[in-house]
Amino acid sequence: MALTDEQKAEMAEAAAQRTPTARPVSAGLEAMLATAIPVLDHGFVRVVDYMGDDAAVVQAARVSYGRGTKAANEDRGLIRYLMRHRHSTPFEMCEIKYHIKLPIFVARQWIRHRTANVNEYSARYSVMDKEFYIPAQAQLAAQSSVNRQGRGDVLEGEEAAHVLRLLRDDASRNYDHYIEMLNEDEAGTTLSAEKSGLARELARMNLTLNTYTQWYWKTDLHNLLHFLSLRADAHAQYEIRVYAEAMIDTVKAWVPHCYEAFRDYRMGAVTLSAQMLAIVKRLLAGEVVEQPASGLSKREWRELMETLGRE
Template identity: 55%
Template sequence: MFSNDQKSAIDAARAAWTPTRRMVVPAVEEAMYEPIPVLDTGFVRLVDYMGGDDGIVQGARVSYGKGTKSTSDDRGLIRYLMRNRHTSPFELAVIKLHVRAPIFVTRQWFRHRTASINEYSARYSVLEKEFYFPRPEDIAIQSASNKQGRGTTLPPEQAQQVLDILRDDAARCYDHYLDLLNEDATGAPVDPARPSIARELARMNLPVNIMTQFYWQINLWNLLHFLRLRADSHAQYEIRAYADAILGLVEKWVPLTFGAFRDYMRDAVLLSGPALRVLRAVMAGQQVDPKAEGLSRREITELANMFPEIAPRITAG
């Protein structure tokens, strides 16, 4: 994952200690710079942060010192802010991560346009021969009901055939990449008489499962939105693995906010006005036609899945 020089630099950064008057969170200070492995050769690494639960409370109350006198009051305020989507106090907290991930994961990641990003440039540097390959148990057929998801897992022998194809293609593409660059694996020129194709062109030959790196800085509210979508069970497994790693950091960084996020966003459900009317009618023992209330077939199914105990009465109409 890291060279010896990189490991030494990380160890030195973790060993250094700088006095500060800013708000710090001891639990997250312990996690600083330490890479969290993700997807075999990938990682997430906390490199900086600003604020925490105290800062959120302080911002909400616009005070000069600690926002309140008791932790219970802080918890209540943060839960009120989360419950009513008062977002600006959460935007005062900021985190910066160093991430190593496959390019196809970063393409999904960067769709969240609310962060500052700087990625390793293959125009200036040569990408390392590092690729992501799924585990056999993660190789599945196309879902019949979800156009962007996976269905049932392939049998082991078929999964191995897929892995063989992926590995062979990645190796061949990388060999051609070096050939275009006129370099060997050490970066030395192969044939001084032959021109080297520009790196910005040679990179076109690389598959999207090659690993890249980037720094990602984002405020807490936008991070929570990212996590609500990417840590969801419907998200692609590979980006979900990174989201789960970040969730662990968020729980250390802002435990009160994490609890509110868990209860009011991650584990909560959103009901439309028509869905709420249907639910109220069913609970009151009344006859109700969800379609007449304006719910589509898909919305009826989703509502029934949310409340399986009364699903027959919802779907019966």
């Protein structure tokens, strides 16, 4: 379930061949069409197809706001205005389709975003490959330290090596038993003529959640940006964040004006509650405000101070 020969051939063909089209073309993204961007130890993200470009967003906004957008005579400015004021429908006019290879536990998080079209490799019909995600040792340390805050844990040295051994051995053994139960190999060839094999739809239950799967995933630009704003965020799990980051590179190549507006008004933006805004105003007026009298909970106060870069 790495890139199959068929998939490689399809990519090579795309790289070699150009067909004329009357549709809008994004030069930046065309250059990426024949490439699979590596993610994690065995995963990848590749753009299979797309529709529209920065101009398609502008075109849709102009039909919506009609003659009223004449004023905004510049595409970049209009796109920034739309993003800032959360006018989302023009961004829905662009569409992109990815081919993604990812561990099952990442796929389980990802699929929660419902406004996308998905076709996943089916372990009900086919035999899975022997490929698992095993974290880099530095990740064990980093994630332990963040996620187990206050417990002073940093998983290193022999302890970390032990964890990696467990992950590797368990995934490997379970896969081998999976093949044994199936009584067939990855290519579907029967292994022993004397045995029956267990149905694929049942045998798959023995696999571990770090087994790699793959899918085609297609969505519009508005929903893609929403997905990326959540999954490229510092609070997202590292293993999905690296996919989001790879996809942000494709957005940058595809719709540079939208990307820039997204970076400024979404990724880098902050939201202040009514109470937080009131405090900012008081601080700007030179008042001294402290948490107990602020009306904010301790947690919110800390969030606000972090946002404002104070302590």
